[in-house]
Every structure is written in C-alpha cells, then in structure tokens.
Amino acid sequence: MKRLTAEDLKARMTTYINTTYRLDVKEATEEEVFYALAAVVNEQVKPLWDKTNERYKSEQTRQVYYLSMEFLIGRLIESNLLNLGMLKEANQALQELGFQAEDVFTVEQDAALGNGGLGRLAACFLDSLASLNYPGHGYGIRYRYGLFEQRIIHGNQVELPDYWLKKPYPWEVRREEEACVVQFQGIVRMHQRRNGSLEINHEHTDKVLAVPYDVPVIGYENETVNTLRLWSAEPVSGAPDNSGDQEEFYHHLDFEHSIEQLSGFLYPDDSSYEGKELRLKQQYFLVSASVQNMIKQFKKNYRLSSKHFPEKIVIQINDTHPSLSIPELMRILMDEEDLGWDEAWEITTRVFAYTNHTTLSEALETWPIAMMQKLLPRIYMIIDEINERFCQGIWFDHKEKRDKIPELAIIADEQVHMARLAIVASFSVNGVANIHTEILKKKEMKEFHELYPERFNNKTNGITHRRWLMQVNPKLTSLIQDIIGDQWVKRPKQLISLLRFQHDKDVLEQFAKVKNENKLALANFIHQQMGITVDDQSIFDVQIKRLHEYKRQLLNVFHIIYLYNELKENPNLDMTPRTFIFGAKAAPSYHLAKEVIKLINTVASIVNYDKDTKGKLKVIFLENYNVSLAEKIIPAAEISEQISTASKEASGTGNMKFMMNGALTMGTMDGANVEIYDLVGEENMFIFGLRAEEVLDYYQHGGYHARDIYNKDDRVRRILDQLNNGEFGTHDIEFKDIYYNILYHNDPYFVLKDFEPYIEAHEYAESVYRDKMKWQRMSLINIAHSGKFSSDRTIQEYVNDIWKINPT
Structure with a gap:
C-alpha cells in the first residue's frame, strides 16, 4: 500500500x-x-x-489465540x-x-485495560506477533472503567473512577453480528439417550450477551494487521415473560444491573464475597465468549470437524485468570458437539498452553467450591470430573505420589485450584525468566514437574523495542541509526554492534547529550505538573511499578531517609545531587501499600523544602502512573530500581525498558535481572542483597531476626524510630503499621537484611557516576545487549517450542 x-x-x-x-x-x-x-x-x-x-x-493457517484478562496497550x-x-x-x-x-x-x-506488567506483556506480544507476520490474536474484556485514576491528596492515594471511554475510542470496531450468549447459574439436567450417551441440558440460566469490539494490531511496516477482540457485556434483547411473578421480575432487574458490572470494572474489589463472585463471573464471561467465538471461526474458516481443532488452533492462557477456558472447551465439545469425554479431553489437552507469572503462593488463584457450583454448575461438574480422573491416575500410575494427592488435587480444602487445573490440562507450562522457571520446577510446582517434566519450559519475557525505544526515545533511536545503521530495527540483537564504540569518546558524549536532553524534558514536565524544580544535572533514580511489599519501594524510601539524615548532620556533605522519582498505584484495599505511598509523599514534603539539603536531594511522586507516564520517564532515567526480594519477581519487564534506554540497573538477583547480569556482567550494573536460595532457606528454616538488625545498626534504628515517633508525619501513629510490620512481623520481605548492601551499592553507583565516561560506557553496553529482551525473541521462542505456527 x-x-x-x-x-x-x-x-x-x-x-x-x-x-x-x-x-x-x-x-x-x-x-x-x-x-x-x-x-x-x-x-x-x-x-x-x-x-x-x-x-x-x-x-488455512494454524493460529494462536492469546487469552488475557489484561491488555495494557496505552495510547x-x-x-x-x-x-x-x-x-x-x-x-x-x-x-x-x-x-x-x-x-x-x-x-x-490510555486504554484502561490492564494494571501492570502482565497486561503490558500481553500488549508487547501482540505487537511482535503482527510485526513478525504470525497469525496471532488477543481476547480480552472491554472494561469501561480502569483500575482507578489516582490522585495524591495530602500525601494519600485517592481513587477516582477511570472512565477512559467517556470520549469515542477511534480504534475499535463493534461487531454486533458476532455476539454470543454466555450463561450463568441455572440447573443442569442429564438424560441418557438410547445409544447410552448423555444429553446435557442447562436450564433456567441467567444469560448475558457478549458483544465483540475489535481493535487492529498493526505489524511494523509489513501490511499484517491482527486483531485484539474485546468483549462487552450487554443484556440479551427482549425482556423475559415473567407471567406476573414479581420476585422473578425484580431478579431480572437486579441481573440487568449486574450485567453492566461484568465489563464495567478492571479488578473489582474482591475483599467482599460479592466482589470475588464478580471477578469469577468476569473470567468466565471472557473465556466462554472467546472459546465459543474460536469454534465458530474454526468451523467457518476451515470447514473441518472439531476433532481437527488442535491442528489449527492453539490457546495461550496468560496466568490462571483465563483457565476456565479449559472446562469451557470441554463443555462445548461434549454438550454441543456430542463428543465423548476421552475425545474431548484429548482435543483439549492438545490445544492449551499455560504461562505462570508468579512464585507468590497467595497469588495462585483459588475459588470456593460453593461459589463455583452456584455460579457455573456445569463447569464445576467438568472440573470435578477432571480432578477425579487426575487423582485416580496418580493413585494407580504413580503410587509413590499417593501421599501428595492433597497438594496436587485440583479440588482440595473446599477450593478449586486454578493453577493445578491449568497444569493438568495444558501441553506446555512456562515460566517467564530462567530463575522463575527453576523455582517453579524445584519448589512451587515440584510435584507437578516430576509428573510432567516434558511440559515445563522457560520463555523469558520481552518488550517491543518499536514502542519502548523507537517511539519513546526518538533522539536515541536516531543516534543509534547514525552509528550502526537501521538493521537492528528488524533484528534487534544487532544492537550488539554498538559495543564497537564503547571506547569512542565522541560517541559516548553523543549518548550523554541525548540522555541530558531527555532529563531536561522530564524536569520540565515535573515542573509543569507539580511546580517543583529538579536539578537536571542530578542523578535521576527511578522506581516505577505497582506498589507491593515484595517490590520494596520501602527499601528505596529508607535509603532516602538515610541520605536525608546524613545531610542534616552534615549539610556540606560531598554528595552528588539526586532526584528520586516514583510512580505507583496501590490496590485500594492494600493498606500497607497505601501507607508506603503516604510515606514517600511525606518524606518528599520534608526533604524537598529543607534548606539543609541545599538542593542535593529531591523526591518526586508522579501521580496516576500509566503507560503514557512511563513513556515520559524511562528515556530520562539513569538508575533503574529493580530491588524486589530475590525469588519474588517472576521476571519484570520494566528492567528491560530501562536497560534499552541506557539506565543502569540497581537490583537484586531476581527475575530477569539475572539474565541482564549474565549479559552485561557485574561491572555494568549494581547488584546487591540476598540471593533467591538464601531467601527461600530463611522461609523454610527460619534464622532471620529483624530486631537483631534494629538493635545493631544505628542507621536502621534511627529510621524506624523516626517512623514510630512521628518525626515523619503529622501525628505519631501515622506510620506505626510499617514499623510494626518490620519489627513484629519479622520484616517478611527482608528490607532490613538488604539495607546495608543496598546503601553500599548506591555509594558505589555514586562514585561511578562521577566518572562520566565510565558511566556512559556502562550505559552503552547495556543498550547494546538489550536486543535480547525484545519481545520478538520471546515470541519466536513461543513459536518454535510451543505454538508451531508459521508466518504468512
């Protein structure tokens, strides 16, 4: 064209x-x-x-469908x-x-269709699929409201509705003719046919119309346009005949309202039973509409029987949220396509592949049996049968694991365990970084790995360099093209050619000039948004990600308080000026995370206006963190804070975005930091803290006592006492929850244990920063190696090892 x-x-x-x-x-x-x-x-x-x-x-090409509850596509x-x-x-x-x-x-x-790394990864994957000419599409929900719009008022996070669809969204196309019906609740009746097979009737159900809105996913300069299909929940047209039944009429009115909620909110508050039930309904709404649509398209395009489904279709489920697609496909194959259990199971287990995104046990999804039985009676029956056959298989075929059945069973402890369902029914189970996959195989999913070793594999996450370098950092892109040409645009690993220039002073100065221009642009943005002047010659030290205890924004704040205390004691301290930049949302019901946001803002309000700091220390919390804000911050960053407790971050993709834009990683040996380390070496990043095996050993055997560090390290004691006595805050109980969590819950994420090595790593980073050419050389080496973390590489590995699809 x-x-x-x-x-x-x-x-x-x-x-x-x-x-x-x-x-x-x-x-x-x-x-x-x-x-x-x-x-x-x-x-x-x-x-x-x-x-x-x-x-x-x-x-007649084989296609992959990527099922995800989140697609954080940004603008x-x-x-x-x-x-x-x-x-x-x-x-x-x-x-x-x-x-x-x-x-x-x-x-x-910003399309408010996701929250964090999981949703942004899905968006990068769709971009790479289209750019590499692969037939791959996404299925998600068209949420009318995002997580929330964050405002910071008196230092506190305040949540406002994020109604991102208040203006027309120009990229979507409504496909009403492809709508389908999703059913909830009701009664399941079974009848035996003359040939002995079972006929299933699902009666008196609550019906919801799923209407698709398609968003084009455009490949890079190749004329391929794939599809992100987003489902919107609407009432089924025509009011039911209530025959004067007032109770039924009010039930219908109530259900009409609940339909709007199905595609209403990303992450409804699930601290209540009603919120948890809505989340389960959302998940089934997504997978039922999507699987019905896949089968309809399959029949229309291929004109084959459902037995050939695995030859033409592969479904990747992004974490456990869409794993109800497994029993949903079984339901359709048996109840609508008249296949027997064995045939349906054989088809299903050749179609699904599962990506795990966590090592946090509390994040492994479960649903109460009673809730699922009531809401999805037919789906629960199928899961129950899958579980029964799976457990029998262990009992008869793996006698050595009989005593492990309670921790392997899909239904156990009055809960349905979704990760177990996904593993049992998928032909592939992958982690998202080498260290994450090894932890899954050796610890979190050890028993499953021993049952199905051939299913487990690693696919380290990636980011689309088209967006996260070419789009967000045009000056750096232009400089790289001037130096090594543009072959790397199609083959990002060719960024490695930059290594030839790591000792070229003129080239290094050009890179430094681009970084300084990006820093100035961000400083101007901060002044425009907040009225705060930051020194664009200071070190820009950035931590932008979801606010969670394991990501340890708290460790970062403790370091800032430590520096502030040092400056208060010695205002003439020889310290390179620093600007600490944060962006983060905390889940509305996550009290401790919101306390950390309050602490960051309280520290900022004191530090930024204390004359003793002489402008050497600034703390900036940019509200309402989203993709567009990240695009402004990342090109200007010089230190990338990737400081999660080792073993807790599955991969991370922010670390890759910063690396690609020349920031140096301050990090633990966690997630993809380990693979960055393998590429650039310890001399080109700042590694500190406990290793994953040490953390896991402490969790298993004990031996860590936070109070011992409090008693021995006067820097730590002073910081915690400042929190406890109200020195930071308007009253003396403001941050007591943080204080008690550290000392009385024994610092569950090892903030105090890693405090000293973190301080030392920062002192070393500051000493390196004073040697401008050394710093710039390290930055160039990181950019040169960042091509490995393009999502093009990740997608190619999925294609080769899991999906077996061909470019068209």
Whole structure:
C-alpha cells in the first residue's frame, strides 16, 4: 500500500475537519485534529486488516489465540503511525498545520485495560506477533472503567473512577453480528439417550450477551494487521415473560444491573464475597465468549470437524485468570458437539498452553467450591470430573505420589485450584525468566514437574523495542541509526554492534547529550505538573511499578531517609545531587501499600523544602502512573530500581525498558535481572542483597531476626524510630503499621537484611557516576545487549517450542 506523505496527510485531515466539523483547520481544536488523524490512519488500516484476515483464511493457517484478562496497550496513535511508517510524516503534517504533535497525541486516553506488567506483556506480544507476520490474536474484556485514576491528596492515594471511554475510542470496531450468549447459574439436567450417551441440558440460566469490539494490531511496516477482540457485556434483547411473578421480575432487574458490572470494572474489589463472585463471573464471561467465538471461526474458516481443532488452533492462557477456558472447551465439545469425554479431553489437552507469572503462593488463584457450583454448575461438574480422573491416575500410575494427592488435587480444602487445573490440562507450562522457571520446577510446582517434566519450559519475557525505544526515545533511536545503521530495527540483537564504540569518546558524549536532553524534558514536565524544580544535572533514580511489599519501594524510601539524615548532620556533605522519582498505584484495599505511598509523599514534603539539603536531594511522586507516564520517564532515567526480594519477581519487564534506554540497573538477583547480569556482567550494573536460595532457606528454616538488625545498626534504628515517633508525619501513629510490620512481623520481605548492601551499592553507583565516561560506557553496553529482551525473541521462542505456527 502506498505510504502517505506529509502533504497527503494534511490534505486528508483538512478534508475530514471541513466535512465532519464544518470548520477550517485553523479553527479546529487539538481534539478535532486528533480524530481527523485517527480517521486517516483507519482508512489506511482497514484494507490491510481485511487482506490479512482473508490471507489467513485462504492459507488455512494454524493460529494462536492469546487469552488475557489484561491488555495494557496505552495510547495507540503514535504506535499505529510508527508501524505504518508514517510517524515522521504525521509530525511534519501537524507542525505545518500549526499544531504540536504531542498536544494532539495526548488527546487520546490510555486504554484502561490492564494494571501492570502482565497486561503490558500481553500488549508487547501482540505487537511482535503482527510485526513478525504470525497469525496471532488477543481476547480480552472491554472494561469501561480502569483500575482507578489516582490522585495524591495530602500525601494519600485517592481513587477516582477511570472512565477512559467517556470520549469515542477511534480504534475499535463493534461487531454486533458476532455476539454470543454466555450463561450463568441455572440447573443442569442429564438424560441418557438410547445409544447410552448423555444429553446435557442447562436450564433456567441467567444469560448475558457478549458483544465483540475489535481493535487492529498493526505489524511494523509489513501490511499484517491482527486483531485484539474485546468483549462487552450487554443484556440479551427482549425482556423475559415473567407471567406476573414479581420476585422473578425484580431478579431480572437486579441481573440487568449486574450485567453492566461484568465489563464495567478492571479488578473489582474482591475483599467482599460479592466482589470475588464478580471477578469469577468476569473470567468466565471472557473465556466462554472467546472459546465459543474460536469454534465458530474454526468451523467457518476451515470447514473441518472439531476433532481437527488442535491442528489449527492453539490457546495461550496468560496466568490462571483465563483457565476456565479449559472446562469451557470441554463443555462445548461434549454438550454441543456430542463428543465423548476421552475425545474431548484429548482435543483439549492438545490445544492449551499455560504461562505462570508468579512464585507468590497467595497469588495462585483459588475459588470456593460453593461459589463455583452456584455460579457455573456445569463447569464445576467438568472440573470435578477432571480432578477425579487426575487423582485416580496418580493413585494407580504413580503410587509413590499417593501421599501428595492433597497438594496436587485440583479440588482440595473446599477450593478449586486454578493453577493445578491449568497444569493438568495444558501441553506446555512456562515460566517467564530462567530463575522463575527453576523455582517453579524445584519448589512451587515440584510435584507437578516430576509428573510432567516434558511440559515445563522457560520463555523469558520481552518488550517491543518499536514502542519502548523507537517511539519513546526518538533522539536515541536516531543516534543509534547514525552509528550502526537501521538493521537492528528488524533484528534487534544487532544492537550488539554498538559495543564497537564503547571506547569512542565522541560517541559516548553523543549518548550523554541525548540522555541530558531527555532529563531536561522530564524536569520540565515535573515542573509543569507539580511546580517543583529538579536539578537536571542530578542523578535521576527511578522506581516505577505497582506498589507491593515484595517490590520494596520501602527499601528505596529508607535509603532516602538515610541520605536525608546524613545531610542534616552534615549539610556540606560531598554528595552528588539526586532526584528520586516514583510512580505507583496501590490496590485500594492494600493498606500497607497505601501507607508506603503516604510515606514517600511525606518524606518528599520534608526533604524537598529543607534548606539543609541545599538542593542535593529531591523526591518526586508522579501521580496516576500509566503507560503514557512511563513513556515520559524511562528515556530520562539513569538508575533503574529493580530491588524486589530475590525469588519474588517472576521476571519484570520494566528492567528491560530501562536497560534499552541506557539506565543502569540497581537490583537484586531476581527475575530477569539475572539474565541482564549474565549479559552485561557485574561491572555494568549494581547488584546487591540476598540471593533467591538464601531467601527461600530463611522461609523454610527460619534464622532471620529483624530486631537483631534494629538493635545493631544505628542507621536502621534511627529510621524506624523516626517512623514510630512521628518525626515523619503529622501525628505519631501515622506510620506505626510499617514499623510494626518490620519489627513484629519479622520484616517478611527482608528490607532490613538488604539495607546495608543496598546503601553500599548506591555509594558505589555514586562514585561511578562521577566518572562520566565510565558511566556512559556502562550505559552503552547495556543498550547494546538489550536486543535480547525484545519481545520478538520471546515470541519466536513461543513459536518454535510451543505454538508451531508459521508466518504468512
């Protein structure tokens, strides 16, 4: 397809504004110009999208479907323009029309379809699938409201509704003709047919209409456009005949309201029974609509019997949230396609692959039996039968594991264990970093690994370099292309060619200049947003991620308090100025995490305005962290804080984004930090703290006493006493929960244990920073090795080892 020039874009946008808004371009707002540009992009995308679908159908190609409760896609305008090869032309066209591109692009709301790394990973995977010409599509939920819009008021996190769909979303296409019905509750009746088979009737159900909205996923300069299908819950048209039954009528009204909730909120508060039930309904809504749709498309496109389903379809479930798709496929194959159990099970276990994203036992999903029986009676019956056959198989075929049945059983302790269901029914189970997969095999899922060693494999996460380098850091991209050409754009591992220039002073100075320009841009943004002036010559030290105890924002804050105490004692301390930048949301019901946000902001309010610090210390908490905010921060970062308790972070992808943009990792040997370490070596990052095996040993055998460190280390004691006595805060009970969690719950994430090595690592980092050329050389070496962490590499490994699909 012919690429549009800047002149073409100007002409088409002008025509759109003239005809749609009856305005001259000079009178148009940024919002009107944005919708005009989006309309031009969609004109380019539609024929490519249609041709891609037609190609998949005509070539009868095997396809992968990525099922995820989250797709954190962020804004799409720049990404779509970049992948169509029109971003520079669009920037030029907007400028010539009298508009700032950034002002036009920021009209688009971040699509609030996810929360953290899990959802962003799914978005990167879809980008790589399309860019590598693979037939792969996503299925998710079209949440009307995101997690929440975060505001910081008096230092506290305040949650406001994140209604991201209040303006039209230009990228989605409603496909009402492909809607399907999802059923909840009801009564299951069985009848034996004359041939001995069972006929299943699911009666008196509550029905919900699942309406798909399709979002195009555009490959990079290759004319492939895949699909992200998002389901919206709507009432089934036509009111039921209540025959004057008032109770039934009110039940129906109540259900109509609950339908809206199904695709209403990302992560409903599940601290109550009703919230937990809504979350389960959301999961089934996603998988039932998706699996029904897959089978319908399969029959339409391939005209084969369902027995051939695994030859043409592979389903990757992103964590346990979509694992109800397993019994749902069994239900359809048996109840609607009339297959027997053995045939249905053989098909199902050849279709599903499962990605695990956690080593946290509390994050391994379970559902109360009673809740599932009531809400999904037929699905529970199938899970119960899967469990029964699985346990019998262990009893008869693995006698040495009979005593392990309670910890292997899918249904145990009045709970349905979703990770166990996913492992039993999938042909592949993968972790997302080498260390994570080894912990799964040797500890968390040891018994399953011994049963099915051939199923377990590792697929280290990745990020799309198109978005996280080319789009967010055009100056760095341009410099790299000037130095080594542009072959790395299609083959990111070729960034390794930068190593030839690690001792070239002129090249290193050019890299330093780009970083300084990005720092200045972020400093201006911070001043614009918060009215705070930060020193753009200071070290920009960044921790942006979900707020969780294991990610240890608290360790970072303790270090800041330590530095502040040092400066208070000696205001003339020879210290390189530092700006600590945070971005994080805490789950609304996660009290301790919200306390840490309050602490960060309280420390900021004291440190930033204390004259004794002489501007050497600034603390910035940027509210409402999301993809667009990350895109502003990451290019300017110099230290990347990846300081989770070793063994707790499955992989991380923020570490990869920072590395690709030249920040140096301050981290524990956890998640993908280990693989960054394997590439760049200890001399090009700052590693500290307990190793995973030490943490796991403490958990298993004890031997750690936080109070001993409190008693021996006067720096630690002073910080904790400051929290306890109200020195940080407006009253003396403000941060007592943090104090008690550390000392009376024995510091469950080893903040005190890692405090001293963390301080030492930072002191070493500061000494290195003073040698500008050494720092810049380390930064270049990190960028050069970052190509390994492109999601293109990850997807290729999934394709080769799991999915077995071919590019078209």
